[in-house]
Amino acid sequence: MADHAGTIPKTNSKAEANTRHEVRNWIGGEARVAAGTIENTDPATGAAIGPVPDSAPDDVDVAVATATAAFEGWAGLSGEDRGAMLHDLADAVEADLDRFAHAECVDSGKPIAVARSIDIPRSVRNLRFFAAAASQYASESHDVPRQMLGYTLRQPKGVVGAISPWNLPLYLLTWKIAPALAAGCTVVAKPSELTPTTASMLGEKAGEALPPGVLNIVHGRGEPAGASIVTHPGVAAITFTGSTKVGRWIGETCGRDLKPCSLELGGKNPFVVFDDADIAKVSEHIARAAFSNQGQICLCGSRVLVQAGVYDAVVERLIADAKALVPGDPLEPETRFGALVSHDHRDKVAGYVERAVADGARVLAGGGVPETLPDRVRQGAFYLPTVLNHVRQDCAIIQEEVFGPVCTVQKFETEAEAIELANGTPYGLAASVWTESLTRAHRVSAALESGIVWVNCWMLRDLRTPFGGVKQSGVGREGGWEAMRFFTEPKSVTINLGE
Numbered sequence: 001m002a003d004h005a006g007t008i009p010k011t012n013s014k015a016e017a018n019t020r021h022e023v024r025n026w027i028g029g030e031a032r033v034a035a036g037t038i039e040n041t042d043p044a045t046g047a048a049i050g051p052v053p054d055s056a057p058d059d060v061d062v063a064v065a066t067a068t069a070a071f072e073g074w075a076g077l078s079g080e081d082r083g084a085m086l087h088d089l090a091d092a093v094e095a096d097l098d099r100f101a102h103a104e105c106v107d108s109g110k111p112i113a114v115a116r117s118i119d120i121p122r123s124v125r126n127l128r129f130f131a132a133a134a135s136q137y138a139s140e141s142h143d144v145p146r147q148m149l150g151y152t153l154r155q156p157k158g159v160v161g162a163i164s165p166w167n168l169p170l171y172l173l174t175w176k177i178a179p180a181l182a183a184g185c186t187v188v189a190k191p192s193e194l195t196p197t198t199a200s201m202l203g204e205k206a207g208e209a210l211p212p213g214v215l216n217i218v219h220g221r222g223e224p225a226g227a228s229i230v231t232h233p234g235v236a237a238i239t240f241t242g243s244t245k246v247g248r249w250i251g252e253t254c255g256r257d258l259k260p261c262s263l264e265l266g267g268k269n270p271f272v273v274f275d276d277a278d279i280a281k282v283s284e285h286i287a288r289a290a291f292s293n294q295g296q297i298c299l300c301g302s303r304v305l306v307q308a309g310v311y312d313a314v315v316e317r318l319i320a321d322a323k324a325l326v327p328g329d330p331l332e333p334e335t336r337f338g339a340l341v342s343h344d345h346r347d348k349v350a351g352y353v354e355r356a357v358a359d360g361a362r363v364l365a366g367g368g369v370p371e372t373l374p375d376r377v378r379q380g381a382f383y384l385p386t387v388l389n390h391v392r393q394d395c396a397i398i399q400e401e402v403f404g405p406v407c408t409v410q411k412f413e414t415e416a417e418a419i420e421l422a423n424g425t426p427y428g429l430a431a432s433v434w435t436e437s438l439t440r441a442h443r444v445s446a447a448l449e450s451g452i453v454w455v456n457c458w459m460l461r462d463l464r465t466p467f468g469g470v471k472q473s474g475v476g477r478e479g480g481w482e483a484m485r486f487f488t489e490p491k492s493v494t495i496n497l498g499e
């Protein structure tokens with residue numbers, strides 16, 4: 001099923017905006033304050049929206065101790081019982097979809113329509129998907145008749161640390177904690193300090209659905225809160241989604257402690273259009289791939305590569321679609337393009353475009369902040385959907401992740417050239433290939449250095465498939481049984497059947 005499926009229910013957005021949730025740590029089945037606080041800001045308005053716990057190593061110690069105490073009981077339940085409780089948690093989130101969507105919109109600047117139709121429904125789906133997995137997970141046996149019988153016990157790893165980013169806050173947090181809980185682990189999770197609210201709300205829902213201590217949410221900055229989870233001796237494994245820079249540090253740190261870690265990192269994804277593609281289908285998806293969530297999805301097709309024969313037609317359509325995406329108030333139900341997550345991030349994105357232009361790039365669409373915005377969001381962190389061409393392969397705009405509404409366009413002549421350009425960055429997360437030739441689709445998919453390849457689609461996801469990147473895009477895979485395997489340790493038991 002496609003991630004973007006779903007209708008957008010109507011909402012009285014402004015009224016709901018006024019009911020703010022107080023963000024608190026959730027440890028041992030109760031809300032807790034931390035030593036300090038940091039301020040949370042609405043990026044669409046620039047206004048302060050409330051304090052967030054700035055957890056210290058001591059707060060993490062308490063959460064890990066609580067998760068450790070809860071582990072034996074949780075791991076000792078049947079998968080079916082754990083699954084039933086995860087379904088209860090999914091029900092509780094679903095029943096409160098409006099408030100969750102609201103909080104996600106105000107924290108991140110994304111359109112309320114997107115939060116309501118994608119972020120929160122997908123979070124519910126993550127919980128339900130792994131609730132089902134909990135009841136279906138089984139292990140293998142290997143027998144040699146009359147000699148031996150071996151079987152593999154897949155035992156939960158223990159307390160795991162889950163650290164998530166701001167771009168799809170509840171969606172990515174549940175993508176981690178659902179399989180961890182399904183597998184029988186207990187969790188200490190830290191959401192991004194920029195978008196903490198829905199995680200805090202999830203903690204409270206867990207208070208109704210799960211035994212105390214099974215899911216603990218600790219808020220705060222990467223350093224010290226996140227780093228304390230990574231280095232804590234009581235944490236058996238780390239699942240991390242975020243930047244390559246932080247992922248590299250986590251990988252090094254876990255490596256020193258021989259602690260397993262799964263790292264889902266940045267992307268610089270090629271969207272490759274061949275002459276023989278169905279251009280009508282390409283046109284439907286190209287701007288969506290580049291600019292969904294204001295270009296702040298690790299899977300966004302930020303490098304558009306087009307074969308010479310269809311270059312003009314494809315680029316013309318991309319420019320028109322980029323210009324048609326008008327930034328608006330994220331709380332208005334009709335808005336389809338919102339604010340970036342913060343003013344700092346907006347300035348970083350703008351800096352990349354300025355440097356690219358100084359390096360010779362041409363701006364085909366966007367390339368700055370919007371000149372007009374609705375009154376309420378005039379001070380917001382907005383940036384126009386931007387298309388650039390005349391970019392060299394070695395430029396920062398091609399080689400580095402911008403993570404904003406900016407895509408580059410490059411022309412190629414041959415399939416070999418397309419593959420060379422597509423593979424010519426340090427990243428390897430997701431590629432999208434457009435061709436009506438079956439043999440080319442298989443050949444190019446095999447040649448791309450990428451954890452994920454979509455053919456004639458973008459972000460069409462089946463939650464059972466392995467999800468993750470190669471090169472600087474990460475280590476390990478999430479999704480389906482891959483995730484369940486990460487959170488369990490295989491133990492090989494052999495019984496002598498002979499004399």
Ligand code: NAD
Binds near residue numbers: 165220473
């Ligand atoms: P980030 O790396 O700055 O932060 C991610 C999380 O790590 C946050 O919760 C942060 O507080 C925490 N953190 C920061 N320093 C830490 C440390 N030293 N120890 C432990 N935790 C620490 O990333 P971000 O800016 O929040 O998110 C954007 C990045 O995430 C982009 O690079 C994007 O590509 C990536 N991302 C990847 C995927 C994927 O599946 N591959 C999905 C979404 C986002």
